[in-house]
Amino acid sequence: MPDLIGWVKAxxxxxxxxxxxxxxxxxxxxRDEADYQRLEFLGDRVLGLxxxxxxxxxxxxxxxxxxxxxxxxxxxxETCAEVARAINLRPHLRLGKQARDDxxxxxxxxxxxxxxxxxxxxxxxxxxxxADAFVRRAWGDRVQTQDRAPQHPKxxxxxxxxxxxxxxxxxxxxxxxxxxSR
Numbered sequence: 155m156p157d158l159i160g161w162v163k164a165x166x167x168x169x170x171x172x173x174x175x176x177x178x179x180x181x182x183x184x185r186d187e188a189d190y191q192r193l194e195f196l197g198d199r200v201l202g203l204x205x206x207x208x209x210x211x212x213x214x215x216x217x218x219x220x221x222x223x224x225x226x227x228x229x230x231x232e233t234c235a236e237v238a239r240a241i242n243l244r245p246h247l248r249l250g251k252q253a254r255d256d257x258x259x260x261x262x263x264x265x266x267x268x269x270x271x272x273x274x275x276x277x278x279x280x281x282x283x284x285a286d287a288f289v290r291r292a293w294g295d296r297v298q299t300q301d302r303a304p305q306h307p308k309x310x311x312x313x314x315x316x317x318x319x320x321x322x323x324x325x326x327x328x329x330x331x332x333x334x335s336r
Contacts, residue, residue: 156245165241166272166288168280175279177248179271182258184250190271197274200282201229204289208297228296234266237292243268 162176163169170176175193183189205228209221216224227233238244244259247268258264277285 158246161242161246162272166276166284167291168276168284168288170275170279172279175275176272179275180243180246180268181248182250182253182264182268184253184258185248186250187248190268193271193274193278194267195274196277197270197272198229200273200277200285201234201270201289204286205229205293205297208290212297224297228293231262231266233293233296234269235262238265238269241292243272 158176158180159170159173178188179190179193179197181187181189183191202225205225206221209216209224209228213221213224243265247259247264249258253259253264273285273289276288
């Protein structure tokens, strides 16, 4: 097993006082040990607060709706899994044999959940400032390069349909309106 504590110091920027917290944060339920789920619960909230504070300060002219769309994209499981891959989390996952054989080490859900669990452990062990510093490093480019709030796919489709005068029919495929058909 790779050196978890050395990796935490290098990638999370924190020297753990309680190494067991970080071991638990990377332990999947398939190991029949204390797993990451409770830490994930806490880490999810810590991540949400850090990102919300950051966005609130970074985009002072944006509406609540735009900030919410940005937040949702940045705290999504997909984004958390991207961060997990960027910091090479996979070798540090503690998975049971079946979960390993089933590919849980590459699962977006597992990777995203463990990043949140690590944030929970970091918050407990190092406090809010330690968690904030890690999130700002690991999510930095994602926040800084987001020039506008992402759109929910359903909203984007509705706007595209309206712009292209495509009207969904309750009985069949969408039809396009033309001046002659109005």
